[in-house]
Amino acid sequence: MTTTTSMFPQTPGSGSPTDTVEPGGLGEIHLVQLYPRDMNIYGDWGNTLTLKRRLEKRGYGVKLTDYNPGDSFPADGDILVGGGGQDSGQFRVMEDLQSIKPVLMQLVDDGAPMLAICGLYQLFGHEFRTIGGQTLPGVGIFDLTTVGGEQRLIGNIVTESEKFGTIIGYENHSGLTKLGAGQQPLARVVAGAGNDGQDGTEGAVTKEVIGSYLHGSLLPKNPALADHLIATAVRRRYSHYHLEPLNDTLATKAREVAQSRPR
Amino acid sequence: MSRPLVRLLGQGVRAATKMRGGGSAFPGLVMEKLHPGFVAEQLARLPHGVVVVSGTNGKTTTTKMAVQLLESQGLKVFTNRTGSNFVRGVAASLLEEISLTGRFDADIAVLELDEAHAVHFVRQVKPRFALLLNVMRDQLDRFGEIDTTRQMLAQVAAATTEAVILNREDPRIASLAQDVQPDTRVLWYGLSEQLRPMFPSDDDMRAADGPAAPTPEGAPQPEPVVELAHFEATDVDFLVHGQPAQAKVHLYGVYNVYNAAGALALALTVTDDGRAVKAAGAGVESLLDELSRVTPAFGRGETITVGETPLQLLLVKNPAGFRLSLASAKPEAYATMIAINDEYADGRDVSWLWDVEFDSLRAGGVDLVTGTRAWDMALRLDYDQVPIQEVEPDLTESLHKFITAADGRPMRVFCTYTAMLSLRRALRAVADVPEI
Numbered sequence: 001m002t003t004t005t006s007m008f009p010q011t012p013g014s015g016s017p018t019d020t021v022e023p024g025g026l027g028e029i030h031l032v033q034l035y036p037r038d039m040n041i042y043g044d045w046g047n048t049l050t051l052k053r054r055l056e057k058r059g060y061g062v063k064l065t066d067y068n069p070g071d072s073f074p075a076d077g078d079i080l081v082g083g084g085g086q087d088s089g090q091f092r093v094m095e096d097l098q099s100i101k102p103v104l105m106q107l108v109d110d111g112a113p114m115l116a117i118c119g120l121y122q123l124f125g126h127e128f129r130t131i132g133g134q135t136l137p138g139v140g141i142f143d144l145t146t147v148g149g150e151q152r153l154i155g156n157i158v159t160e161s162e163k164f165g166t167i168i169g170y171e172n173h174s175g176l177t178k179l180g181a182g183q184q185p186l187a188r189v190v191a192g193a194g195n196d197g198q199d200g201t202e203g204a205v206t207k208e209v210i211g212s213y214l215h216g217s218l219l220p221k222n223p224a225l226a227d228h229l230i231a232t233a234v235r236r237r238y239s240h241y242h243l244e245p246l247n248d249t250l251a252t253k254a255r256e257v258a259q260s261r262p263r
Numbered sequence: 264m265s266r267p268l269v270r271l272l273g274q275g276v277r278a279a280t281k282m283r284g285g286g287s288a289f290p291g292l293v294m295e296k297l298h299p300g301f302v303a304e305q306l307a308r309l310p311h312g313v314v315v316v317s318g319t320n321g322k323t324t325t326t327k328m329a330v331q332l333l334e335s336q337g338l339k340v341f342t343n344r345t346g347s348n349f350v351r352g353v354a355a356s357l358l359e360e361i362s363l364t365g366r367f368d369a370d371i372a373v374l375e376l377d378e379a380h381a382v383h384f385v386r387q388v389k390p391r392f393a394l395l396l397n398v399m400r401d402q403l404d405r406f407g408e409i410d411t412t413r414q415m416l417a418q419v420a421a422a423t424t425e426a427v428i429l430n431r432e433d434p435r436i437a438s439l440a441q442d443v444q445p446d447t448r449v450l451w452y453g454l455s456e457q458l459r460p461m462f463p464s465d466d467d468m469r470a471a472d473g474p475a476a477p478t479p480e481g482a483p484q485p486e487p488v489v490e491l492a493h494f495e496a497t498d499v500d501f502l503v504h505g506q507p508a509q510a511k512v513h514l515y516g517v518y519n520v521y522n523a524a525g526a527l528a529l530a531l532t533v534t535d536d537g538r539a540v541k542a543a544g545a546g547v548e549s550l551l552d553e554l555s556r557v558t559p560a561f562g563r564g565e566t567i568t569v570g571e572t573p574l575q576l577l578l579v580k581n582p583a584g585f586r587l588s589l590a591s592a593k594p595e596a597y598a599t600m601i602a603i604n605d606e607y608a609d610g611r612d613v614s615w616l617w618d619v620e621f622d623s624l625r626a627g628g629v630d631l632v633t634g635t636r637a638w639d640m641a642l643r644l645d646y647d648q649v650p651i652q653e654v655e656p657d658l659t660e661s662l663h664k665f666i667t668a669a670d671g672r673p674m675r676v677f678c679t680y681t682a683m684l685s686l687r688r689a690l691r692a693v694a695d696v697p698e699i
């Protein structure tokens with residue numbers, strides 16, 4: 001039996017937290033992986049796995065759906081996650097995104113939490129102009145545009161976010177992203193390159209949609225971010241929520257090390 | 264400076280570096296500066312030309328197999344043995360080979376080349392044969408994208424004059440057939456349908472059971488020179504030009520067994536063309552015989568005996584390799600240590616660990632997690648619910664704890680490149696460790 005202070009106010013009657021919650025006893029959360037076939041190459045599975053396990057540990061069942069181009073879109077998704085890919089994959093995904101745009105935008109407006117990394121982050125903006133001169137239209141969830149750069153921005157990165165504290169990870173992108181005037185960044189760069197390597201911003205946040213260049217290890221090493229997505233989803237689905245704090249000692253150690261490593 | 268003088272100078276530098284125990288590429292660097300065409304000139308003299316082996320996984324062991332197979336057919340083979348697979352490394356190996364009188368006594372060169380350096384190399388030297396293995400996520404942080412790696416290998420394929428041997432089951436390698444010059448033959452090695460699921464390509468590599476990536480439509484499977492039909496432990500069944508052929512392969516890991524099919528296809532192709540075979544009795548039988556005599560290259564499943572207990576060192580550098588290493592033995596039978604460093608040579612990015620499934624370690628657990636990124640590795644294992652006995656970032660400290668904890672159980676250590684170098688050094692205190 002653990003006594004816990006919830007990050008969030010508890011709904012009366014939701015019971016006191018125990019560490020022996022019946023698996024799935026608190027209800028089901030529907031996790032949707034966007035385009036895992038084309039956009040999964042940088043350890044993005046780590047984000048999905050982190051959400052899945054952290055939900056399960058809190059007593060929620062998890063339904064996991066892969067959404068690939070041409071599938072019927074699961075409009076009842078509670079959390080949507082998607083990652084980075086090769087240029088070839090990005091083209092297929094771009095075409096499919098246009099076809100699901102109306103449903104997707106509805107989910108965004110409705111406050112559904114989403115995490116878009118790298119390639120998908122770029123396509124969540126207005127457009128991506130490749131270095132070859134091609135223009136891939138995005139869906140415009142974020143007010144930003146991306147231009148292909150000559151050099152990849154690669155390395156360990158540390159950023160600071162008002163909402164989520166220090167965010168630590170690894171960036172690997174050649175696209176340079178410029179935020180529009182009103183676009184809120186996810187964080188400010190402390191060490192590393194960030195969106196365009198110049199303006200000191202990293203990622204973007206609109207409503208409950210988070211975009212970032214920090215790869216696969218983003219959520220495992222940044223549990224605060226993972227729990228925010230989870231809390232948002234649970235609140236939206238069940239209108240009440242309670243998240244038991246988890247033991248994040250390993251994540252804390254991994255964060256300390258990552259912060260100290262050369263770029 | 265006259266040419267022979269330049270060469271002697273290079274050899275002098277080589278001797279000097281060797282005495283200091285210095286890096287093997289340095290004399291090559293000097294040579295390259297003094298005489299840029301040196302490597303091309305020397306290799307152009309080889310009667311049977313140059314073979315390039317490239318790809319992201321298994322180059323070193325495959326090159327070793329190819330060299331032994333060709334030597335068994337009576338060929339004198341020059342290779343870049345030291346493992347410095349750069350143009351400079353080739354120059355350094357050349358200097359060592361060439362006697363002081365300037366004679367380069369070899370029939371053929373078989374060179375292991377890194378994808379990026381292969382591109383530079385083929386600008387200077389046109390290979391007669393190329394064996395291209397695979398394109399897997401490796402060193403992504405250096406080359407950026409696997410499609411970029413494919414482009415590099417396309418240049419190797421396009422520069423090859425006689426025959427290009429391709430892995431039929433790797434979609435990026437298979438697509439290189441279209442980059443080969445019209446006069447150059449395209450040959451294949453492949454897997455039986457039964458074995459294909461054991462070797463997932465990067466496109467369908469993911470922990471969740473998603474649908475496999477679609478195969479290119481309409482393309483009929485080309486007939487391979489060598490097909491890996493079936494294997495169990497060290498007993499391997501090939502189909503050579505469609506005919507069954509058995510061999511023993513004493514190499515660790517399923518990937519090495521598959522690469523043996525590639526090396527065999529290469530040796531058959533080189534010796535088939537009639538000009539290369541010197542020895543009597545050349546042919547499939549003697550090649551299969553020789554294959555059984557190949558031992559693992561450094562770090563590719565090398566076993567070191569500590570006291571009386573075997574300790575196996577397994578190099579891991581990408582999801583496919585790690586996954587296959589994990590699958591190649593029952594984990595519960597071993598004490599397990601995982602050593603993850605993030606030095607430049609390892610790759611600074613450790614996110615690829617999230618694309619490896621560690622479920623198979625759950626039953627037996629992991630004894631020690633070590634290396635600069637020990638905590639990242641521990642975090643990864645924790646999310647796969649694998650029990651961990653101890654996390655100790657210091658490699659030497661860990662090694663001693665591990666040997667004690669193993670308590671007579673055979674040991675397996677999965678390690679990144681620089682972690683392996685450190686562990687081999689630390690092992691010298693307690694075991695006989697061969698020089699690299």
Ligand SMILES: [Zn+2]
Binds near residue numbers: 042084
């Ligand atoms: Zn990326």
